[in-house]
Amino acid sequence: MxxxxxxxxxxxxxxxxxxxxxxxxxxxxxxxxxxxxxxxxxxxxxxxxxxxxxxxxxxxxxxxxxxxxxxxxxxxxxxxxxxxxxxxxxxxxxxxxxxxxxxxxxxxRGECDTLSIDNEHNCAKVGDKEYPLGLNELEILRSFIANPNRVFSKEQLAYEVFGPDAKGSDALVEESVSLLKSKLDGLSSKWSIRLIWGVGYKFEVNE
Missing domain, CATH: 3.40.50.2300 (Response regulator)
Structure with missing residues (x-):
C-alpha cells in the first residue's frame, strides 16, 4: 500500500x-x-x-x-x-x-490491540480467529482503526472511503457498518464500533 x-x-x-x-x-x-x-x-x-x-x-x-x-x-x-x-x-x-x-x-496495517486486518485474505483477525469481510467493510474498518475515538458522520465516512462521486455511498456506509458490527461487536473489551444517534459512527478504543 x-x-x-x-x-x-x-x-x-x-x-x-x-x-x-x-x-x-x-x-x-x-x-x-x-x-x-x-x-x-x-x-x-x-x-x-x-x-x-x-x-x-x-x-x-x-x-x-x-x-x-x-x-x-x-x-x-x-x-x-x-x-x-x-x-x-x-x-x-x-x-x-x-x-x-x-x-x-x-x-x-490496520492494527488495534488484538484486532488486525489481513489484506491478503480479505478478513479481520481477532487473536487467531478470522472474520471474512467484504471490500467495503474492510475499507471502513481500516478508516475506523486509523482514527480511533473519532466520530464520523455518514457523509464524511462515505467521502473518505468511496470518494465524492460514488453513487449511493451513504447507503453503502450504513450497510457496511451494520455488517461490521454484526461480525465484530463483543469480541473485545478494548474496542467497539458504536452508532452515535443523530451524528454518525465511532470506533471507540479504551486506553
Whole structure:
C-alpha cells in the first residue's frame, strides 16, 4: 500500500531533510516550499493527493484547521516548539520522524490491540480467529482503526472511503457498518464500533 506525505514549510532545509528521510521510508512526497503559494494551495494539494501525513511549518501553519477538515484520515503535525501532542520540535531530528512514520505504518496495517486486518485474505483477525469481510467493510474498518475515538458522520465516512462521486455511498456506509458490527461487536473489551444517534459512527478504543 502506497504511503503519501505533504510537507509545507517555508524553510528549504527542513523540507529537504523531511523529504529525503520520507522517501527512504517509502513515501510518495509532495513538498511545498515556495512562499508565493498560499494556504489554499496546501489545501488543494491535500484534496488531490489524499496524504497519510501532513507536516506544516512556517507560513503554512495557518493551513492546519482547513487541512483537518479536508483530510480526515491524515495525521497532521506542526513544526513549532509548543510541546503539543501533534507538534514536531525544532531542531527536527530523525527520532521524531521515525515515531511519526512508525505510527503511520501501524495505522496502514490496520492494527488495534488484538484486532488486525489481513489484506491478503480479505478478513479481520481477532487473536487467531478470522472474520471474512467484504471490500467495503474492510475499507471502513481500516478508516475506523486509523482514527480511533473519532466520530464520523455518514457523509464524511462515505467521502473518505468511496470518494465524492460514488453513487449511493451513504447507503453503502450504513450497510457496511451494520455488517461490521454484526461480525465484530463483543469480541473485545478494548474496542467497539458504536452508532452515535443523530451524528454518525465511532470506533471507540479504551486506553
Amino acid at each position: 502506497s504511503k503519501k506525505i505533504i510537507i509545507a514549510c517555508d524553510n528549504e532545509h527542513i523540507c529537504d531533510f523531511i523529504e529525503n528521510y520520507a522517501e527512504k521510508e517509502g513515501f510518495t512526497v509532495k513538498t511545498i516550499c515556495d512562499i508565493s503559494e498560499d494556504t489554499q494551495h496546501v489545501v488543494r494539494e491535500c484534496l488531490i493527493l489524499h496524504p497519510d501525513i501532513i507536516i506544516l511549518g512556517g507560513c503554512y501553519l495557518d493551513a492546519e484547521q482547513e487541512c483537518r477538515h479536508t483530510s480526515l484520515m491524515a495525521d497532521i503535525y506542526t513544526l513549532k516548539n509548543d510541546g503539543g501532542e501533534h507538534t514536531l520540535s525544532l531542531p527536527l531530528d530523525i527520532g521524531q520522524l521515525s515515531e511519526v512514520f512508525d505510527k503511520c505504518d501501524g495505522k496502514l
